[in-house]
Amino acid sequence: MKNFLINIGLFAGFAILFYVIVMPIWSSVMPPFMAKNVRNCMGCYGHTFTRMKDAxxxxxIDVLIVGSSHAYRGIDPRIFEKEGITAFNLGSSSQTPINTKALLHQYLDKIKPKMVLYEAYAGTLTIDGVESSLDLLSNNxxxxxxxxxxxEIHNLLVYNTxxxxxxxxxFGLNKYFKETPKQAGDHYISPTGFVETEYRKNIFNKEDKTHWDLRENQKEELTNNINYIKSKGIEVYIIQTPITQKLYDAINNNAEVDHFLSSLGTYKSYQHALPLKDSTDFYDSNHLNQIAVEKFNPILVTDVKKLLSK
Incomplete structure (x- = not known):
């Protein structure tokens, strides 16, 4: 029995060592369809690689922006700059509070903003964070x-990646990688962290009635993130950017989300802060196009400016 357990232990150790060494090499030389358990998404979308280099x-600076694609596509530091406010956008695709936590601990002390503008789209509180983790591991x-x-994500694909x-x-294999500034209608505005999206005409389908099913672990990490920022003596402004009215009306617990977010600190939903049309101001059901960004941001900047002057 003793020899059997020793052999099992030796085999397990060899298997782990083999996996740790061979898996990365295999994934480096094989085409993606032969390495499906690893996701290398360096430079795939959203200009995350360049954004993190700029971060x-x-x-x-005055304002650090964090959050999902609603942040990095919807909050334009150039408009802040016109009002004398320096800002950098550290948003990323599908960034959940678990993912934001890693970014805050990596960059907050280095960037030293006066305020964190925390874009807390309710949709990011309903997902597991796998997509954003793969994006950040690949590009950060x-x-x-x-x-x-x-x-914390505890997912095999994330561990492998x-x-x-x-x-x-x-081994310095990412050293010479560079993203193109323009990708599929998206233009990265260096060094602001913002991605300008070209106007896209979309036909919006009917939205089925639904609700935000908020995950407790994401709610907990959002609370922890805000407390962490405040512990540094930094102001936090929590917001939600506008989504199409059709999508908003299809969700039956928006008030519940507003109540939760407002309990965390200074909060505002900009859903009804300005007149927007679903047909012309959005490129999908929950993302502003650049036309709408330039309508929405001056209102946001006015509020940020008031908070900074307190």
Whole structure:
């Protein structure tokens, strides 16, 4: 029995070592369809790779913006700059509070903003964070915060991607990678973190009645993130950007979400802050196009300016 347990232990150790060494090499040389358990999405969409490079060079600004694609596509630091406010957009696709936590611990002390503008789209409180984790692991630095993020997400694809990208980072395989500033109608505005989206005409289908099913772990991490920011003596302004009225009307618990977010601190939903048309101001059911960004942001900047002057 003793020899059997020893052999099992030796085999397990060999298997783990084999997996840790061979899996990254296999994923590096094989086409994606032969390495489906790893997701390397470096430069795939959203300009996350370039945004994180710019974040590492940003410091001593007025406003740091965090949140989902509603943030990096909907909040334009150039409009803030016109009012004398320096801002950087650290949003990323489907960024949940678990993902935001890693970014805050990586960059907040270095950037040292006076305020964090926290875009807290309710949809990001209903998902597991896998998509955003794969995006950030592929395009951001791997450190203890990234490892903690992967551990909290607790997903095999995320773990595999963490190992693969750690391998690439360790051996400097990402050193010469560069994103193109324009991708499929998106234009990255360096060094602001903002992605300008070209006007897209969309036909919106009927929205079925639904509700926001908020995950308790995401709610908890959102609360923790806000407390962490405040612990640094930094103002936090929590917002939701507008979505199409058709989608908004289809959701039956918007008031519940507003109540939760307002309990965390200074909060405002901009859903009814300005007149917008579903047919001309959105490129899908929940993202503003650039036309609407330029209508919405001056109102947002006015509110931010008041909070900064307190």
């Amino acid at each position: 590492a060079k940003t410091k001593d 630095k791997i450190d203890i915060n990234a490892i903690n993020m992967a551990d 963490l190992m693969f990208l750690s391998f690439r980072q360790t």
